[in-house]
Structures are given as C-alpha cells and as structure tokens.
Amino acid sequence: MNKKKAIYPGSFDPPTNGHIDIINRGLTIFDTIVVSVIVNPSKDALFSVEERKEMLHSVYNSNPAVEIDSFEGLLVDYASQKGANTILRGLRAVSDFEYEFQMALMNRKLNPEIKSVYLMPSPEFTFLSSSIVKEVCSLGGDISCLVPTAVEKQLKKKFL
Numbered sequence: 246m247n248k249k250k251a252i253y254p255g256s257f258d259p260p261t262n263g264h265i266d267i268i269n270r271g272l273t274i275f276d277t278i279v280v281s282v283i284v285n286p287s288k289d290a291l292f293s294v295e296e297r298k299e300m301l302h303s304v305y306n307s308n309p310a311v312e313i314d315s316f317e318g319l320l321v322d323y324a325s326q327k328g329a330n331t332i333l334r335g336l337r338a339v340s341d342f343e344y345e346f347q348m349a350l351m352n353r354k355l356n357p358e359i360k361s362v363y364l365m366p367s368p369e370f371t372f373l374s375s376s377i378v379k380e381v382c383s384l385g386g387d388i389s390c391l392v393p394t395a396v397e398k399q400l401k402k403k404f405l
C-alpha cells in the first residue's frame with residue numbers, strides 16, 4: 246500500500262477555491278491525491294457527477310499527482326481499492342468538527358488501517374462553501390475570486 250496516497254472525498258457541487266486550497270496543501274504532504282466525487286443520488290445536486298469531474302479535471306489537467314474519480318458506497322472500502330491509507334478532509338470552522346469527528350471515528354472502526362487527516366484552508370476560504378457560492382451566483386453576485394475560472398463559467402451557464 247502506498248503511504249503517500251490520499252483520497253479527498255466530497256460533493257464538490259461545485260469545486261470552490263476552498264477545495265483547491267486543501268488539495269494544494271495536501272500535495273505538499275502526499276505524492277498523489279485522488280479527488281473523488283461522492284455519488285449520492287439522494288442528495289439534490291446542481292451539477293451531475295460527470296460535470297463535477299470535468300470541472301476538477303480543468304483545474305488539474307496537467308498535474309499527474311492529482312487523480313479525479315467518483316465512487317459509491319463505503320469510503321473505507323473505496324480507499325482500500327485505490328491503495329490509499331489516508332482520507333483527506335478540510336476543516337473550516339468548529340461547525341465542521343462534530344460531523345468530521347463522527348465520520349473519522351466511524352471510518353476508523355470500519356477499517357483501523359485507514360487514517361483521516363484534516364487540513365485548514367487559508368483564512369479567506371474559511372467562510373466558503375459550495376452552497377454559498379451557488380446562492381451568490383444565482384443572485385448575480387461576483388464569484389470570480391471564490392471559484393476557479395472553469396467553475397465560474399459553468400455556474401453562470403446554469404444560472405444566467
């Protein structure tokens with residue numbers, strides 16, 4: 246098993262500069278990061294899984310250290326299949342902590358070999374979430390400094 250491969254799972258609906266900050270920080274620790282869109286049909290999403298993967302591809306196109314994927318089912322099983330023993334997540338504020346703590350302990354119970362690692366983004370991204378970006382864009386606000394250019398284009402297509 247590759248010790249320096251991490252899975253970064255999330256909805257990424259859409260990817261924001263907060264996600265990108267976590268991935269870029271992660272790349273200073275891990276050799277490879279698999280950014281993986283969680284397929285969750287019961288969660289209402291603005292973008293399809295394919296659209297979310299395309300937006301992530303457009304950011305990391307030329308970076309062989311970043312793999313873009315999607316998965317369904319148990320995260321720990323998926324991580325094992327990918328040969329990764331680390332799950333990477335971002336922590337913005339205390340409000341993220343309770344949920345993340347519960348998930349980390351459950352994942353540890355399911356597979357003690359797989360560790361969870363948390364990184365904090367730059368302070369300017371601690372307020373940022375996919376939902377607030379969607380809301381601001383739907384109301385015509387400027388989101389250019391909140392998301393990558395390719396994501397801004399796709400969001401505008403959806404809303405304008």
Ligand code: ADP
Nearest residue numbers: 254255256257263264334335336366370373374
């Ligand atoms: P999920 O539905 O799994 O929370 P998200 O796409 O919202 O999926 O988030 C994926 C991961 O990225 C989570 O660990 C989340 O805390 C983290 N994250 C989201 N936005 C930010 C941000 N602005 N800064 C740092 N981490 C973030």
